[in-house]
Amino acid sequence: MSTAATGSPTTQAAPPDPRRWWALAVIALAQLMVVLDGTIVNIALPDAQRELGISDVDRQWVVTAYALAFGGLLLLGGRIADYWGRKRTFVVGMAGFAIASAVGGLAQTGFELYAARALQGVFGALLAPASLALLTVTFTEGRERAKAFGVYGAIAGGGAAIGLVLGGVLTEYADWRWCLLVNIPVAAIAVAAAIPLVSESKAHGDTRYxxxxxxxxxxxxxxxxxxxxxxxxxxxxxxxxxxxxxxxxxxxxxxxxxxxxxxxxxxLLPLRIPLHPSRGGTYIASLLAGAGLLGALLFLTFYFQIVLGYSPIKSGIASLPLTAAVLATAGFATAMMTRTGPKPLMAAGGLVAASGMAVLSQIGVESAYATHVLPGLVLIGIGLGLLFVPLSNVALVGVEEHDAGAASALINATQQVGGAVGTALLSSFYSSSVTSYLESHAPSPALQFEAFVHGYSTAFWWGAAILALAAAVVLALVRVTKEELPTDAVVHVG
Missing domain, CATH: 1.10.287 (Helix Hairpins)
Structure with missing residues (x-):
């Protein structure tokens, strides 16, 4: 791997954008909105189902419609950002996401809600890769880029849990519709701020689709x-x-x-992006981490509300230690990445998160939150903080500016597809585990809850295995050292 600055002397010596930290705030706000929307609706789903008359069979489409559109269109969205202009794509994605949220918040039938969620996914597929590509081309100095990616990685790791809290607050004290309508003022602020604060950039040369x-x-x-x-x-x-x-x-x-x-x-996706050993290993680890994380949050929510009888807001608050641990660890990971290199942090993160899943697998019907749930949440949060911050950085190491949108889209696509596949896998293991438990035990008043908890425990064990596999992939494939992290103003890695 070689590092070389290219371009004219004038371009190489160009000072950093003085608005870059304000631009980071705007990009972070947009990324938070996209990440939140993956989980904020989960808490509101029971209320939406009752009000719109959605059947138990069809309710999963509120979540799946978003995942299908988002995961399926991300690579195309990344190329559109590269060729059409990253700032322009960012603004259009934000505005479209707000419109889709308004349609969903005002939905009167289940079909209207499914369509709105799919439309959110379409515009999210524009917004997410444009956000990360803007981050990549805005922060070109090594230490500053590490800090920027630290913010981005913390949001990617902790935003899902924040969505559960916000969803609980809005559902309990306002209305489930506000879980969608809240995106409108957020998007309006981000669009208004992006126009003067974010600089436009686009790929040059061959820009045919x-x-x-x-x-x-x-x-x-x-x-x-x-x-x-x-x-x-x-x-x-x-x-x-x-x-x-x-x-x-x-x-x-x-x-x-x-x-x-x-x-x-x-x-659309130059194969040089994923076939680079370190980047390829990072994308695989991203897919596995997405599978393990989203599966954990899904079943943890069920455990809180069905077994422990928590209200929506209490369920969300109970998840906060995971978010706090991610945010606290992200700062540490950012500081350590240039000292230890990304590989030790990523591998340790996968193993620590897997150990947290293993702790959660020990829950029972009468388990206390402080002794059985809290330690697992903290370990998962620490692990995800160590994993996601260097992951976002390594996945873009050596990527030419021409390909920044495609590489950024691939990160988001792996997490989204991983989350959908992981949720399906863990749901299947959960269902078969519950069925076998009910068939092998004598009827009792607590049998149903015991079967549920047995299923959750099984899902957590599989989640632990998935995260441990992510750590193994990092150890086997990631080769980027601290010396190879970008430190120059303009960096290309061959």
């Missing part, structure tokens, strides 16, 4: 996520023709996408 690649990869990701979602439903399962058919179709389409990208002169 890879239409065949965009169609095939979008179809492949949607098919894969849809197949895994169906596999996690009791009505279908892993052996159904629908589940296996969509998963197989997704795999085939993604293989075709690789062939298209190898032959294309203007690929």
């Amino acid at each position: 890879d239409v065949p690649g965009a169609v095939v990869v979008t179809a492949g990701l949607v098919a894969l996520v849809y197949g895994f979602t169906k596999a996690g439903e009791e009505a279908y399962g892993w052996s159904s023709a629908v589940s296996l058919g969509f998963i197989a179709a997704g795999v085939v389409l993604l293989a075709v996408f690789v062939v298209i990208e190898k032959r294309s002169n203007h690929p």
